[in-house]
Amino acid sequence: MxxxxxxxxxxxxxxxxxxxxxxxxxxxxxxxxxxxxxxxxxxxxxxxxxxxxxxxxxxxxxxxxxxGFHDFHLHLLLGSLYHDCVNLLTATSEEEAALMVKQFADSRPEDPWVFGFSWYHVYWKKKQLPHRATLDRLIPDRPVFLFNAECHGAWLNSKALEILNITRDTADPPFGHIERDEQGEPTGFLYETAMGLAREAFQLPDEQKNRLFRGFLKQAGSFGITSINDFFPLPGLELGDLDLYQSFEASGELSTRIHFLAALDGNLDRPRYLRKQYTSGKLKFSGLKQFLDGVPTTYTAFLVDPYSDRPDSKGDTLIPQETVKKWVVEADKEDFRVRLHACGDGAVRLGLDCFEAARVQNGIRDSRHTIEHVEVIHPDDIQRMSHLQVIASMQPEHMAAAPAFPDNCYPNRFGKERDPYTWPIKTLLKNEVSLAFGSDYPIVPLDPMTEIYRAVTRLHDDHQPEGGWNPQEKITMAEALRAYTSAPAYGVFREHELGTLAxxxxxxxxxxxxxxxxxxxxxxxxxxxxxxxxxxxxxxxxxxxxxxxxxxxxxxxxxxxxxxxx
CATH class of the missing domain: 2.30.40.10 (Urease, subunit C, domain 1)
Incomplete structure (x- = not known):
């Protein structure tokens, strides 16, 4: 030409x-x-x-x-709701958190439910789980639902329990727990899949959902985020609105690409429909997700060996190991990609066992199965992860959950032997494991700079420890940017059109x-x-x-x- x-x-x-x-x-x-x-x-x-x-x-x-940045792990509607609720991260006690909720509730008298986020009893003075009675004294007549900082548990008041019909006779759901007092009455704390008993609370009005979604898209654009992976599943809940997303795509307002994941639960009928129905370049089904364990801070991550500061416990899996292995094998047989939440080294090993079983039974294919978080890994499993070509989806900001390094509980939880294998980012790269970054928003902020800073410095907000925590695991700026661009594109099978400039x-x-x-x-x-x-x-x-x-x-x-x- x-x-x-x-x-x-x-x-x-x-x-x-x-x-x-x-x-x-x-x-x-x-x-x-x-x-x-x-x-x-x-x-x-x-x-x-x-x-x-x-x-x-x-x-x-x-x-x-x-x-453009590609956030490989976030929760879109949960994060959108987060910005429209009370944030309890700064509360230092149960009473202070309840007062913050009361002030917010008074400012929003028309809201049918009072929502909040980010309380964390681990950092409270008494370090005890909260009770519904503390909320009842201040907000007796409106239902309250407050996610903890991990979004693996929630604190409810008595009005919420009444509306949801959660009583002393309500059975614990599979893989979940309703905390009860000595008399067998619910205390107001729902753990893991027990949060699913509150599904009806999240039937938000269309006007609110539209407003929250527009706010998310504006925020994503302001951070340079052009693609995301939206995880619908939470323990016991699925928060995602495909009709809403599709309406924005049809009107030309969908300014961030959405690759979404549904629950891996043994039933493949809905995933088959989603895979067939959502195939556009802007809104695309991307696979199935399930939780293998909880988180180390509350001793719910599943470890190979016992916790160093609780030697009578290794944590446990949320789902029986043979059950989740069966689900993975069945999903893999139908060419679904699977992403498994695994914080502890025992859960990471279980995830690799699941993917290996799928290979043995179904044959080797380009599955791009993924383990989420990988907060600690057993050294014996590093090469396995590489050999099985499993993607490590990591969120470096989680390593600095406590602003000051002396308050970091991970060294106590894992001990000196496991400490070198905590957030082993560079080690995984050196062993040719594909590494993709995300935020886990709203657990931490959406801004990619937060994750990039943590990955290249491994410093807490107090600039400690000097030289970085396990400095051998720091990565270069180029490696960090690729983990936020080309690696996620590979993770969603779109490296031929996304993630690099060419x-x-x-x-x-x-x-x-x-x-x-x-x-x-x-x-x-x-x-x-x-x-x-x-x-x-x-x-x-x-x-x-x-x-x-x-x-x-x-x-x-x-x-x-x-x-x-x-």
């Missing part, structure tokens, strides 16, 4: 810092976007041919252009306000997205740089000429 016949781009971006994700390099140059795809990438001189009278041209100087790839791009490769680590968390492009459309623009239909650069600039992208 001659120059005058050259297809003109809708958008051209240029910078002295472009990270394509194909290698570790950051290069100067420019890229052209036509429709929803990247048309070309190269030096400024090369891309000049793509500029027409209607092309939007953005020059970002030294600011970083890179693939001609023909979908135009999912973020521009950051600084070059992450040229700043000191403390500044990582201050980094902001300037521009977010999803499917070729600008969905967020923090501030317009000067635009024109030409680059206004010196053609004698040798740096630009010798730094074209390949």
């Amino acid at each position: 001659t120059t005058h016949e050259q297809v003109k781009a809708n958008v051209v971006l240029s910078s002295k810092a472009i990270f394509t994700g194909s290698d570790d390099a950051v290069r100067a140059g420019a890229l052209a976007i036509t429709g929803n795809r990247i048309t070309a990438i190269g030096s400024k001189e090369e891309i000049e041919n793509y500029i027409g009278p209607d092309t939007q041209v953005y020059d970002y100087g030294d600011q970083l252009i890179m693939p 001609p023909g790839m979908l135009a999912d791009i973020v521009v950051l306000d600084r070059n992450l490769f040229a700043i000191e680590p403390p500044l990582i968390r201050d980094t902001k997205a300037l521009l977010t492009i999803t499917d070729g459309k600008i969905v967020f623009n923090r501030g317009e740089p000067e635009t024109s239909n030409d680059f206004s650069f010196s053609r004698n600039d040798s740096h630009l000429k010798t730094s074209c992208l390949e």
Whole structure:
């Protein structure tokens, strides 16, 4: 094609810092976007041919252009609700948390349910589970449902228990528990799948759901997030609204790609329907998810050997091991990909056993099965994970759940022998395990910079321990960015069109306000997205740089000429 016949781009971006994700390099140059795809990438001189009278041209100087972030693990509707509720993270006692709930409830008199998040008795002064009576004294006549910080348990008042018909005669559901007092009465704490007894509480009005979803999409765009993996399953609950998502896609308002997962529960009828029905590039069924264990902070993660600070317990699985193994084998036989929550090394081993059993029974295929969290791994299982080609889906921010390192309970839980294998991020990479990052939002903030900072520094918020916790597990900036871009694209079988910048790839791009490769680590968390492009459309623009239909650069600039992208 001659120059005058050259297809003109809708958008051209240029910078002295472009990270394509194909290698570790950051290069100067420019890229052209036509429709929803990247048309070309190269030096400024090369891309000049793509500029027409209607092309939007953005020059970002030294600011970083890179693939859009892809959050590999979050809970969309739960996170959206989080921003519309009372946050109890700062409460230091049961009484203080209840007062915060009361103040919020008084400010929202029309809400049928009072929702809250992030209370954590582990960090309270008394370190005891809360009781419904404390809420009843302040809010006796409205139902209250408060997720704890892990979203593996909830605190309810008596009115909520009454509406939900949870009484002393209500049986514990499979894999769940209703906490009871000495007289056998429910205390108001529901653990794991017992939260499913509160399903009716989450029948939100359409107006509220639309408002919350719009808020999520706006927030995702402001962080440069162009794709997500939405985990519908919570213990006992499924929170996701496909009709809502589909309506936004139909109206052109779905500005973040959604890959969603349903529950692995032994029934494959619904997954078969979802796989057939949701296949678009914006809204796509991505597989099945189940919980193998809980979390180490409350001794519910399943370990190979007992907890160092509770030697009478190794935790346990949420589902009998043979049951979940059977479910995985059956799902794998029908070519479903499976993602298993496993925080403890015993649960990680069980997950690998499940995937290995599927291989033995069904044969080897490109399954891209995944283990979520991998907070600690037994050294004997590192090579197994690599051999079975299991993806490690990790959220580095979880390693700093306590702001100050002296308050970090993991060294006490795991002891010195397991400490080197806690969040073994670099070790997994060295052993050729595919590593994908996500936030687990709303358990931690949605901002990718939070996870990236933690992965490259391994510091808590008090900047301790010096040099980082297990500094041998720190990774490079390029490795961290790939874990948030190309690795998740691989994880959803879309590496051919997402996750890197190259001609023909979908135009999912973020521009950051600084070059992450040229700043000191403390500044990582201050980094902001300037521009977010999803499917070729600008969905967020923090501030317009000067635009024109030409680059206004010196053609004698040798740096630009010798730094074209390949």
